[in-house]
Amino acid sequence: MSLPSYATTGQRIWYYSFRVLCGLIFFFLIAPIVVVIPLSFNAQDFFTFTPEMLRLDPEGYSLKHYRDFFSNSDWQHALWNSLKIAPLATLLSVGLGTLAAIGLSQPHVPFRRAIMALLISPMIVPLIISAAGMYFFFSRIGLQGTYTGVVLAHAALGIPFVIITVTATLVGFDNSLTRAAANMGADPVTTFFRVQMPLILPGVISGALFAFITSFDEVIVILFVGSASQKTLPWQMFIGLREQISPTILAVATILVVISIALLTTVELLRRRSERLRGITR
Amino acid sequence: MLDQGSDDFVVFDKVQKSYDGQTLVVKDLNLSIGKGEFLTMLGPSGSGKTTCLMMLAGFETATHGDILLDGQGINNIPPHKRGIGMVFQNYALFPHMTVAENLAFPLEVRKLGKSDREAKVKRALDMVQMGDFANRRPAQLSGGQQQRIALARALVFEPELVLMDEPLGALDKQLREHMQFEITRLAHELGITTVYVTHDQTEALTMSDRVAVFNDGRIQQLDPPDTLYEEPKNSFVAQFIGENNSLEGTVKELNNDTAVVQLDDGSLIDCRPVNVKQVGDRTKVSIRPERVEYRSERFQEGAHLLKAEVLEFIYMGDVFRTRLRVAGRDDFIMKCRNAPDQIRLKPGETVNIGWMPEDCRALDA
Numbered sequence: 001m002s003l004p005s006y007a008t009t010g011q012r013i014w015y016y017s018f019r020v021l022c023g024l025i026f027f028f029l030i031a032p033i034v035v036v037i038p039l040s041f042n043a044q045d046f047f048t049f050t051p052e053m054l055r056l057d058p059e060g061y062s063l064k065h066y067r068d069f070f071s072n073s074d075w076q077h078a079l080w081n082s083l084k085i086a087p088l089a090t091l092l093s094v095g096l097g098t099l100a101a102i103g104l105s106q107p108h109v110p111f112r113r114a115i116m117a118l119l120i121s122p123m124i125v126p127l128i129i130s131a132a133g134m135y136f137f138f139s140r141i142g143l144q145g146t147y148t149g150v151v152l153a154h155a156a157l158g159i160p161f162v163i164i165t166v167t168a169t170l171v172g173f174d175n176s177l178t179r180a181a182a183n184m185g186a187d188p189v190t191t192f193f194r195v196q197m198p199l200i201l202p203g204v205i206s207g208a209l210f211a212f213i214t215s216f217d218e219v220i221v222i223l224f225v226g227s228a229s230q231k232t233l234p235w236q237m238f239i240g241l242r243e244q245i246s247p248t249i250l251a252v253a254t255i256l257v258v259i260s261i262a263l264l265t266t267v268e269l270l271r272r273r274s275e276r277l278r279g280i281t282r
Numbered sequence: 283m284l285d286q287g288s289d290d291f292v293v294f295d296k297v298q299k300s301y302d303g304q305t306l307v308v309k310d311l312n313l314s315i316g317k318g319e320f321l322t323m324l325g326p327s328g329s330g331k332t333t334c335l336m337m338l339a340g341f342e343t344a345t346h347g348d349i350l351l352d353g354q355g356i357n358n359i360p361p362h363k364r365g366i367g368m369v370f371q372n373y374a375l376f377p378h379m380t381v382a383e384n385l386a387f388p389l390e391v392r393k394l395g396k397s398d399r400e401a402k403v404k405r406a407l408d409m410v411q412m413g414d415f416a417n418r419r420p421a422q423l424s425g426g427q428q429q430r431i432a433l434a435r436a437l438v439f440e441p442e443l444v445l446m447d448e449p450l451g452a453l454d455k456q457l458r459e460h461m462q463f464e465i466t467r468l469a470h471e472l473g474i475t476t477v478y479v480t481h482d483q484t485e486a487l488t489m490s491d492r493v494a495v496f497n498d499g500r501i502q503q504l505d506p507p508d509t510l511y512e513e514p515k516n517s518f519v520a521q522f523i524g525e526n527n528s529l530e531g532t533v534k535e536l537n538n539d540t541a542v543v544q545l546d547d548g549s550l551i552d553c554r555p556v557n558v559k560q561v562g563d564r565t566k567v568s569i570r571p572e573r574v575e576y577r578s579e580r581f582q583e584g585a586h587l588l589k590a591e592v593l594e595f596i597y598m599g600d601v602f603r604t605r606l607r608v609a610g611r612d613d614f615i616m617k618c619r620n621a622p623d624q625i626r627l628k629p630g631e632t633v634n635i636g637w638m639p640e641d642c643r644a645l646d647a
Binding site for chain 1: 339
């Protein structure tokens with residue numbers, strides 16, 4: 001969208017100020033994330049840029065916070081917890097969410113809208129309320145403070161994302177394809193895995209990503225539902241901030257940012273590939 | 283060609299279908315289809331023809347009555363166990379599979395070996411002259427090519443019965459005519475029974491052994507194409523199949539195979555009674571445009587003639603199409619073959635028109 005030659009002065013002013021505005025918004029969103037990265041290489045135990053760092057003196061930089069992260073047993077324990085809980089919660093969310101989306105896309109299901117709203121609610125209800133509710137419920141049935149409980153809680157938070165992304169791909173799904181498959185002799189299970197699943201895969205992948213990220217950086221529900229032995233990375237970071245103010249947090253934050261970017265890129269590539277396989281040319 | 287053995291391969295026995303429990307979409311359908319027959323269900327949209335096809339395929343269940351396939355009731359057999367091939371209106375090719383994978387799909391779910399599968403896929407592709415396209419994806423094919431693949435996929439597992447739901451609707455005229463020929467050729471070569479659904483009467487006439495004309499949830503007439511065109515049993519069929527002139531009047535005289543009808547403007551015509559019971563009945567008489575004659579030497583002695591005013595003369599190449607005002611109606615069409623001795627009538631001229639009594643059928647009003 002370049003400026004046409006007949007643009008008025010007002011349009012010219014808006015044209016440039018719009019660009020400046022967009023730049024400011026991006027800066028506002030990205031700066032807090034970017035500033036963490038150089039700080040994590042700080043040689044001192046401070047959250048500020050030291051004079052050495054500003055002079056770009058190699059003396060001012062070090063990897064000690066990263067070493068601390070990888071050697072400190074508290075952090076390692078938290079990392080493994082996160083890596084155990086997030087994939088399991090994601091798997092559960094994807095399985096249940098995909099099935100729910102397919103079921104709810106059938107026109108003959110009664111009360112579809114109400115059921116859909118109910119399943120989406122964890123995304124809308126304030127987290128602290130879900131967390132408190134789950135705490136009381138899980139304590140009653142003995143799931144509070146167990147891995148199962150945490151995984152279930154995180155799965156409940158991830159399901160809405162999967163339902164929404166899968167429902168969106170199902171809108172474009174041609175139901176005569178499942179009929180064709182049945183007609184050719186495929187039973188419903190075969191039809192699901194051979195015909196329906198490959199075609200809704202882009203939605204499933206996007207949903208899985210959201211579910212994973214939700215579990216991976218969730219801090220409120222885990223504080224209620226988990227106990228010290230299920231301490232995840234976000235929880236440890238929270239403690240680190242509140243009790244120790246250790247710059248190791250900065251190193252962890254940097255690692256998490258890098259993981260997020262890598263994850264997003266891989267998933268986007270995967271999604272594009274399966275979109276292409278769907279035979280959709282854009 | 284016409285292979286209507288005594289064997290009733292597909293039978294609809296008093297079948298009814300209702301979607302909402304109140305209105306019947308299909309009312310009391312009785313139909314037997316012989317082995318190897320090419321039967322077309324023809325009718326306007328909403329006439330129940332597609333519903334019948336879907337009940338046969340198993341995607342809809344009959345509210346009442348039985349559907350039998352090769353002597354066996356199939357009401358309680360799910361679609362994937364019926365072994366019926368089907369070509370869908372939008373082809374329903376799997377977009378994420380190549381052409382070869384699409385064709386191999388029904389063979390894979392039947393657990394055929396790899397070499398067997400490949401041989402059958404190749405044979406089916408060659409059958410529709412698409413052998414070079416095995417590795418393409420459906421999105422890379424034209425509409426006509428997709429249609430061929432859909433056809434090959436419905437035939438590759440060698441079903442005895444193939445259903446086609448308006449398969450040529452999306453193609454242009456030339457391709458459609460070519461595919462009509464291809465489909466009938468394949469169906470007869472392979473000896474498969476075909477149930478074909480369409481709303482295009484030309485397609486129905488050119489392709490079928492028999493045509494079932496549907497309207498309002500009932501079969502109005504079930505006959506071979508020529509009988510259907512020349513001897514329609516009621517005014518719906520006469521009007522729906524081919525071009526038709528319809529005149530309204532009252533029966534004046536009624537014999538065994540001739541009747542005299544007085545049209546609403548008082549003029550008398552000869553016709554054949556088909557759907558009238560007694561003198562005084564209201565009737566619609568139906569006459570095909572190409573059976574109308576205006577040259578006096580062709581008329582029989584004593585035949586009743588009608589005065590007609592020429593309104594429009596349309597030159598169509600092989601035929602002349604003349605629009606006439608007859609008995610107060612100005613949509614009466616006469617078609618004459620383009621021959622050296624044929625006169626081109628001019629608008630404003632008045633002629634006497636007539637026809638053989640057996641070409642003019644007195645049907646229900």
